[in-house]
Amino acid sequence: MNYTVKLRNRLWLFKLDREGSAGRHFRELAAAREWDAARLRADREERLKGLLRHCLRHVPYYQPLLTTSGWNGCGNTAPAGLAALPLLRKDILKRQFDNLRSSDLARRKWYLKTSGGSTGKPAVFIQDEYYQQWNRALAMLQDHLTGYCPGESKVVLWGSERDLFQERENFRVRLGRRLRNETWLNAYRMSPEAMAAYIRKINRIRPKQILAYVESLVELCRFSRRTGRPIRSPRNAVVTAGVLTPAARDLMEETLQAPVFNQYGSREVGIIAKECSQKGLHLNVLTHFVEITGTGGEVLSPGETGDIVVTLLTNYAMPLLRYRIGDRGSFAAGPCSCGCSWPRLAAVEGRVTDNFITAGGTMIYGALFRHFLFFQEWIKKYQIVQEDYLRIRYLIVPWDDGGVPSAARQRDLEEIAGLTRRVMGVDCRVDFDFVEEIEPSPSGKHHYTISRIGGR
Numbered sequence: 295m296n297y298t299v300k301l302r303n304r305l306w307l308f309k310l311d312r313e314g315s316a317g318r319h320f321r322e323l324a325a326a327r328e329w330d331a332a333r334l335r336a337d338r339e340e341r342l343k344g345l346l347r348h349c350l351r352h353v354p355y356y357q358p359l360l361t362t363s364g365w366n367g368c369g370n371t372a373p374a375g376l377a378a379l380p381l382l383r384k385d386i387l388k389r390q391f392d393n394l395r396s397s398d399l400a401r402r403k404w405y406l407k408t409s410g411g412s413t414g415k416p417a418v419f420i421q422d423e424y425y426q427q428w429n430r431a432l433a434m435l436q437d438h439l440t441g442y443c444p445g446e447s448k449v450v451l452w453g454s455e456r457d458l459f460q461e462r463e464n465f466r467v468r469l470g471r472r473l474r475n476e477t478w479l480n481a482y483r484m485s486p487e488a489m490a491a492y493i494r495k496i497n498r499i500r501p502k503q504i505l506a507y508v509e510s511l512v513e514l515c516r517f518s519r520r521t522g523r524p525i526r527s528p529r530n531a532v533v534t535a536g537v538l539t540p541a542a543r544d545l546m547e548e549t550l551q552a553p554v555f556n557q558y559g560s561r562e563v564g565i566i567a568k569e570c571s572q573k574g575l576h577l578n579v580l581t582h583f584v585e586i587t588g589t590g591g592e593v594l595s596p597g598e599t600g601d602i603v604v605t606l607l608t609n610y611a612m613p614l615l616r617y618r619i620g621d622r623g624s625f626a627a628g629p630c631s632c633g634c635s636w637p638r639l640a641a642v643e644g645r646v647t648d649n650f651i652t653a654g655g656t657m658i659y660g661a662l663f664r665h666f667l668f669f670q671e672w673i674k675k676y677q678i679v680q681e682d683y684l685r686i687r688y689l690i691v692p693w694d695d696g697g698v699p700s701a702a703r704q705r706d707l708e709e710i711a712g713l714t715r716r717v718m719g720v721d722c723r724v725d726f727d728f729v730e731e732i733e734p735s736p737s738g739k740h741h742y743t744i745s746r747i748g749g750r
C-alpha cells in the first residue's frame with residue numbers, strides 16, 4: 295500500500311471513529327464470523343427480543359399486534375413471537391406511516407430516507423443514526439472480505455438522479471468521495487460516447503475495485519467486447535441491485551479478468567447479504583433477520599422458494615418487522631466451505647429488469663423507471679414495457695382498496711409520464727394500461743421492465 299493510500303485510509307478511519315460507532319460494529323461483525331450456530335442463535339434471540347420489546351413499548355402499529363400474538367418477551371422465543379405477526383407490505387408502510395414511528399423518536403438521531411430528488415413522491419420511511427452506523431460497518435465488512443482497503447481507488451458505477459436531471463451533487467458529497475478516493479460514473483444514462491469515456495477513465499484510474507449495479511456493469515462489459523475496448527482489470531468487482539445470473543457473472547469475470555462478488559440489499563433495509571470467497575451469499579445475521587415465506591405467510595425450510603421477508607434489527611426509529619421486500623428466494627442447506635456459519639441464500643429471484651434504449655442510442659438503466667412508481671401507494675403491481683424507441687407502456691394493477699382519489703391518481707400519472715419523457719425524449723409516447731393481473735414470464739419470474747427492442 296503506498297503512502298497516499300495509507301494516509302487516506304487513516305483519515306477515513308479517524309473520521310469514522312470520531313463520527314460514530316461504525317468502527318466498533320465492524321469489529322463485532324468480524325468477530326461474529328467465527329461464531330458457531332448456537333452462539334449465532336443466542337445472539338439473534340437477544341437482538342430480536344430487544345427490538346420486539348421496543349415495539350411493544352413504543353410503536354403504536356405493533357402494540358396491538360404483539361399483544362394479540364401473545365408474545366410478552368418471557369415465554370416464546372423471539373422468532374416464534376415474530377412469526378405470529380402479519381407481513382408488512384409497502385402499501386401498509388405508507389398508510390401506517392404515523393403508527394410505525396417510534397414514540398421516543400425525539401431522542402433518536404433520525405432522518406427521512408428520500409427517494410432521490412427528482413422522482414416524484416417523497417420518502418415514506420424513517421431511519422436513524424444507529425442503523426446508519428451499522429450499515430456503514432456492513433460496507434466495511436464487505437471491503438474487508440474482498441480484500442479492498444478503504445482509501446484505495448474505487449470506481450462506482452451508480453445511479454445519480456441529480457446528474458440525470460442536470461443538477462450537481464453538493465459539495466459535502468463530492469468532498470466525501472474525494473476523501474475515499476472514489477470516482478462516480480452515472481449508471482442511469484449510458485450512451486456509447488459515455489461508455490467509451492467511462493472505459494478510458496477506468497483505464498486511466500486503474501481502480502482496485504469497481505462497485506456497480508449488475509445490469510450497468512453487464513452493459514459496460516458488453517460494450518467493451520463489442521467495440522474492442524478492453525477494460526483494465528480491477529482486483530475485483532462488487533455488484534448489487536439486480537439478479538446476478540451465472541451468465542452475467544461469467545461475462546463480467548471474463549471481460550474484467552477479475553472475480554465478481556454479489557451483494558444483496560435494498561433502499562429500505564440496507565445490505566442484507568454479501569458473498570464470501572466461496573460465492574456463498576451469507577445473510578448479515580447481526581443486522582437482519584430473514585425468513586422465506588409461502589403464499590399464506592408460513593415460514594418455509596431451506597431449499598423451498600418463497601417470498602423474502604426481512605426484519606431489520608438496527609432501525610429503532612421506524613421498525614420494519616417481517617417486511618416483504620418484493621423478491622423471492624430460498625435458503626441454502628448445509629455449511630459453506632469458507633467456514634463462516636452465517637446462513638446463506640441459495641438464490642434471489644426478482645428485480646428482473648431490462649435496460650431501455652433511447653432513439654439516440656443511449657442506454658437508460660431499467661430500474662430507474664421503478665423508482666418513478668415506488669412510492670405510489672395505490673399501485674399493487676406493475677410492469678413497464680418499452681414497445682419501441684419512442685413508446686413506453688406502463689401496466690398497472692391497482693390495489694382494490696387503494697383509497698387514493700382519482701384526481702390524485704391522475705396527477706401521479708402525469709408526473710410519471712413527465713419524468714419518462716425527460717429521460718426517453720420529449721416525443722416519447724407514454725401509455726398507462728390498468729389490468730387485473732400481470733402474468734409472470736415462462737420462467738416464473740416477474741419482470742419489472744421489458745424491452746421489446748431487439749438486435750442490440
Ligand SMILES: [Zn+2]
Nearest residue numbers: 570574630632
Ligand atoms: Zn461462505
